[in-house]
Amino acid sequence: MGTAGRAPVLILGSGWGGFSLARRLDKSKFETTLVSPANHFLFTPLLPSTTVGTLEFRCIQEPVRTIPHLRYVQAKATRIDLASRTAVVRDIFKGREHELRFDKLVLAVGCKTATFGTPGVDERERAGRHVFFLKHLYHARAIRNRLLELFERADAPGVEPELRRRLLTFVVVGGGPTSCEFTSELFDFLRQDVSRWYPDLVRDVRVTLVEAGPVLLGPFHKSLREYAMSIFERREVDVRLGVSVKAVRSRGGVPADGGVPADDDDSPVAVLSDGSEMEFGLMVWSAGLRAVRLTESLGLPRAPSGRVLVDAYCRVRGHEARNDVFAIGDCAVHDERQLAQIAQVASQQGAYVARVLNAGGEPRDAFRFFSLGAMVSLGDFAGAYDGTHVGDPHGKELRLPRVSGPLAWLMWRGGYAARQVSFANMMLIPMHWFKSFFFGRDISRF
Ligand SMILES: Cc1cc2nc3c(=O)[nH]c(=O)nc-3n(C[C@H](O)[C@H](O)[C@H](O)COP(=O)(O)OP(=O)(O)OC[C@H]3O[C@@H](n4cnc5c(N)ncnc54)[C@H](O)[C@@H]3O)c2cc1C
Structure with missing residues (x-):
């Protein structure tokens, strides 16, 4: 006791x-x-x-x-x-x-x-250069700093066009909700903020989303997956399905000790299973657990x-x-x-x-999960809500509607703001949304 x-x-x-x-x-x-x-x-x-x-x-x-x-x-x-x-x-x-x-x-x-032992990924993630996970707050902070660093470097005087394009190539690995939401946030940032503060760079930005499976947003209904695909196509995101990252290497090759070469700074290359290679400035890896x-x-x-x-x-x-x-x-x-x-x-x-x-520690009823459905934000006032499997996935399910577009985006925002634990965050979150939309995102880097 x-x-x-x-x-x-x-x-x-x-x-x-x-x-x-x-x-x-x-x-x-x-x-x-x-x-x-x-x-x-x-x-x-x-x-x-x-x-x-x-x-x-x-x-x-x-x-x-x-x-x-x-x-x-x-x-x-x-x-x-x-x-x-x-x-x-x-x-x-x-x-x-x-x-x-x-x-x-x-x-x-x-x-x-999980990185599935993909050569060059863990080392670069640990080194905090080029490859980033997205699971903790410190990951998000590192991604934000790296993104802003890349735009500042690409805009510096005398940068060769070829280097600028490399710095502004972003690779997102994984086709689940986290990757799709990150890609969508990136798109909103490009459209609303980069276009204003770095107008000459917009045309050099390239975003590729790589998913090893045959579809994006696997757990969602087919119609919503197609909706997300059509949105990414319209935004000129290069979505590669059935393609995985085989390795990340330096442009100069992999050093004998298998580590990250000292001159790796501007030059990692993603080697993809479709035979293509891609030099990039930032890779966000969210492909497994x-x-x-x-x-x-x-x-x-x-x-x-x-x-x-x-x-x-x-x-x-x-x-x-x-x-x-x-x-x-x-x-x-x-x-x-x-x-x-x-x-x-x-x-x-x-x-x-x-x-x-x-109640004393002796369980009477087994745990039963009640699913509220699946939601994803796709940015730019678009979202998807899948109510197909609301309820108990091993028992009775209710068939609620599937929603896409601005209504689903509003449900996503409203639902998550309301689910905050503290009243302070319930207030702060809509205030930040308001501030980002009307006054832009903060692009300072420190
Ligand atoms: C970016 C992102 C977006 C997501 N979006 C959604 C979504 O929209 N909807 C949804 O349903 N799910 C979402 N998920 C998934 C969801 O966050 C996870 O399923 C959920 O966090 C699992 O909760 P958990 O308590 O099991 O583990 P976690 O929330 O991961 O918590 C694990 C905790 O254990 C701690 N820990 C680790 N090792 C030790 C140790 N040795 N000793 C003590 N503590 C330890 C960690 O620090 C952490 O605090 C998302 C996940 C991510 C990363």
Whole structure:
């Protein structure tokens, strides 16, 4: 038992699953500790909007410490001993390790971006040059700085036209909602801001979207996928379907040690599976997910995808009897009823586990996901909402309409502004939209 007879609950992760659970857990019953390297919850659907300054970074996050009576530790869990109910966490500042004891453990550590071992990608992403992921706020900030750097460099006196074109070639990898939203934000930025502040550069900008599968926006209905395709075609985005990035290399080739060459600065080349090559200034990679290191190291039963196997009550397989180890969100998967790795699932599972624990810890009803449908913003007043599979994907589904165009775009904006946790962000987000539209995005770089 913890202090004042409250059972210690340890939550790992401050994302959609962990934050939802931490907010709802009854702190008069549980001494609740949340451990995460991120001291904030990130509203991921709005992350692409921050890469070009449509929204500012701070208005799409909520500090974890705003949850009353929660103990927060800014650290990463590195080891867990389920027999002695102890977790070792390493603080992100000095790397010091601490032990935390728990009665109940909830894994909500999410996933990280998968690069499928594509040569040249991880090294460049780590080096913070040319290749960027889009998962955390620091990724979005790095993309925004790089974008602005490229426009400033391309506009400098004496830049050769050929170098200018290379700097202004943008490659987006992956055809899911995140990539499509980033591409759309980029288009809005080009149309509304670059055309005003860098008018001579607009004609040199090239945007290519590469998707290994046969379609964009795979989870959406065919009609909405075609709608998105037609929009990108109209905007002259070079969409390559059935094409993957085989490697990223320097124009001078790959050095013997396989690393990033020192003179790589202006010259990476994307080698594509259709045989073409493309020199670029910025690549945003959002093409897949893989397990984080902790999930891989725990020795828990896992699916081939690397996700921890859970039962219908979100309990980790092998720990069902004691109701003491749960896994939720992107890092977990039920062996029979697979659900998509999306915010709705993680957040509902967090709320479900809170309900179970608050009610004594013995689950009565299995977790049932209720899908609200899928939404994507395509920029320039266009969007898509797919209501085809609203409801329980393994039970009763309602057939709501599919919507595209300005109405879907309004639903996307209205829906996400209304879903903010704090009143402050509910106000700030529409204010930034208003400011970006009427006064332009902030193009300062620091
Ligand atoms: C750009 C973007 C846009 C998206 N848009 C949508 C959308 O529109 N709709 C939708 O439904 N879904 C969307 N998603 C997917 C959605 O964000 C994820 O499905 C959701 O975040 C999963 O929640 P989670 O709690 O499982 O993991 P996450 O939200 O990823 O949180 C994981 C947490 O665990 C922490 N962590 C990692 N390792 C450790 C460790 N060792 N110890 C402690 N903590 C750790 C991380 O710091 C993080 O706080 C989007 C994702 C991205 C990246």
